Structures are given as structure tokens and as C-alpha cells.
Amino acid sequence: xxxxxxxxxxxxxxxxxxxxxxxxxxxxxxxxxxxxxxxxxxxxxxxxxxxxxxxxxxxxxxxxxxxxxxxxxxxxxxxxxxxxxxxxxxxxxxxxxxxxxxxxxxxxxxxxxxxxxxxxxxxxxxxxxxxxxxxxxxxxxxxxxxxxxxxxxxxxxxxxxxxxxxxxxxxxxxxxxxxxxxxxxxxxxxxxxxxxxxxxxxxxxxxxxxxxxxxxxxxxxxxxxxxxxxxxxxxxxxxxxxxxxxxxxxxxxxxxxxxxxxxxxxxxxxxxxxxxxxxxxxxxxxxxxxxxxx
Numbered sequence: 561x562x563x564x565x566x567x568x569x570x571x572x573x574x575x576x577x578x579x580x581x582x583x584x585x586x587x588x589x590x591x592x593x594x595x596x597x598x599x600x601x602x603x604x605x606x607x608x609x610x611x612x613x614x615x616x617x618x619x620x621x622x623x624x625x626x627x628x629x630x631x632x633x634x635x636x637x638x639x640x641x642x643x644x645x646x647x648x649x650x651x652x653x654x655x656x657x658x659x660x661x662x663x664x665x666x667x668x669x670x671x672x673x674x675x676x677x678x679x680x681x682x683x684x685x686x687x688x689x690x691x692x693x694x695x696x697x698x699x700x701x702x703x704x705x706x707x708x709x710x711x712x713x714x715x716x717x718x719x720x721x722x723x724x725x726x727x728x729x730x731x732x733x734x735x736x737x738x739x740x741x742x743x744x745x746x747x748x749x750x751x752x753x754x755x756x757x758x759x760x761x762x763x764x765x766x767x768x769x770x771x772x773x774x775x776x777x778x779x780x781x782x783x784x785x786x787x788x789x790x791x792x793x794x795x796x797x798x799x800x801x802x803x804x805x806x807x808x809x810x811x812x813x814x815x816x817x818x819x820x821x822x823x824x825x826x827x828x829x830x831x832x833x834x835x836x837x838x839x840x841x842x843x844x845x846x847x848x849x850x851x852x853x854x
Contacts, residue, residue: 674852676844680802681761688847691715695755695839696742703831708744708751712782715740719756727775727807731756734763734770743780744832749824750788751810752780753832755840758803768800777807786813793817795829799837802844806836 679685688694692713701708719736720728731739738757743750754777758764776796779789788794794811795818810829811818818825 674848676841676848677802678844679847679851680804680840680844682803683759686803686843686847688843690738690740690757690843692740692742694843695740695836696753701744701832701835703835706746706827706831708746708828708831711743711745711750711785712780713740713742714780722754722778722780724776724778725774727771727777730767730770730775734767735759736767739777741777741780743782743785744828745785745813746828747824748813749810749828750779750785750813751808751828751832752777752789753836754778754807754809755836756805756807758805761803764800764803764805767805768798771798771805771807775807776809779809779811788813788815791815793819795825797829797833799833801837801840804840806833806840808832 692715696710696713699710701710714722715738716722717738719731719739722739722741723731735758736756737759739754740757741752741754743752745751756764756767758767775798776794779787779794781787789809789811792811792815794809796810797808799806808829810825810832812822812825
């Protein structure tokens, strides 16, 4: 920056835009008060250059400082490990926690969830209402893409009267208290589902094993369904869950014998077994939930 004069014959002074109380330059042409615009422009340009340099320099310094800090941190962490093989700046060995210590937690106050099967395994806990309506609700049953129309239902405490083959004796010997049935149809196939009720799971499990052969629940006609599976060969199944043994008898409504190639009959038997198992298990879930919320 070149020196500038202030007025005629006056002392020369250096105008520094960054120095407090410095004087702005004016023209040499007398005291008419007219500013020297060329000098002012030159001073402004010099001031902007200096500011840019300061900002750039400051940024470079900041970058270098951060980079140095990171480098020091990395060198310090790696250097100590390589130098001595031991960590530094730790408390005395007596106060360092052992790596083999097992953390302890306070016991939770929430009780374990109740098992639905506990409620359907004994008559003492399985006290919810039970009927053909609760086991076989509605007027139809949908399993996947197949809709089965519900026909007649029946509920008896004389279990042997609703059974065939060896099943009447088996049910009586093991203390069957009720036998609830319902019939479903789809196309030319009809199926009766029977649920035998006992006081305990042990009795139902024993019935399942004993009724594996030559034991069946009687087919239930009615509500538009003619007699079926009286003389023809039909599919029968036996299973149990909790204190319930459940059976299916599936055949053709026209009296035709069932063969191993009749997949529709086997699919119907499987679907109805799945359905009644789920119905009984949901009964346990509902009672377990109600007991947990008391």
C-alpha cells in the first residue's frame, strides 16, 4: 500500500483499514472535501485480499490442527500397545474388574406366561362353556380355498351310542363324559367330526392309542345330508389333545368306496382334523388369557 497525504502540506500518514483510528486517504487537490475514489478502490481491494488470505490461512491451520490431533491419538493408542504390550492409564491392579466376573440381575416380577394346554388337560381347570356351538360355530367352515357347509350337530353324554367298531367299549372303559359331533360337506364328500371329552389328558391319550384300529365315530346325517359311511369303505382318523380325543369319518355321499387315489377325501380329513385341533387349543388360550388378567 502506498502512502497517502492528508490535505496540502500536511503530514503523511499510512491508512491501514485494520488499524483503529487510522485516517482515510483523500485527494491532493485541496480541501474541497472530495474523496479520492481511486485510492479508496485500491484500499478496498487490498483489504479484501488480506481478508481472503486470513480466512484461507485460518482454515488451513484448523485442518492441520485436527489432522494432528487424530494422528496423535492413533499413534498414542498403537504406540503403547506395541511398546509394552499392556494398557496404560488404568487404575491399580487391585481395582481393575476381573474379566471373568458374571453380571447379576435382579429377578423380574412378571410371572411366566400361562400354558394353554394346562387348561385343556384337566376338567378342574377347563371350566369354560362347552357345546356343539362353541366347538363348531357358524354355518360353514373355510379352510384355504375350500368352503365346507355345516350340516347337523349332536351332543350326548352316552358316548357309546355315537361310536362304531371297537370305539364304544374304548370310550366307556376310559370314562368318556360327552361326545359332540358335527358334519361338513363339500362337493360329493361328507365328513363327521367327533370330539370325546374326558376328565384328564391321560385318559384321552390312552383312547387315542387304543382306537388306532377298527374304531370310528358314527357318521351324522341330517340337514340335507343323507346317510353315508354305513356300508361303504370310508376314511377314519383318531387323535387327541389335552383331555379331548377327536375323530373324523369321511366318505362319499353317493355310497362309493374310498380308495387311496381319492385325494379330496384325504384333504377333507386333514382339514377337519386341523380345524378341531385349533378350536380346542383356542379354548385353552382363551382360559389362559383370562386367568392371567385376573
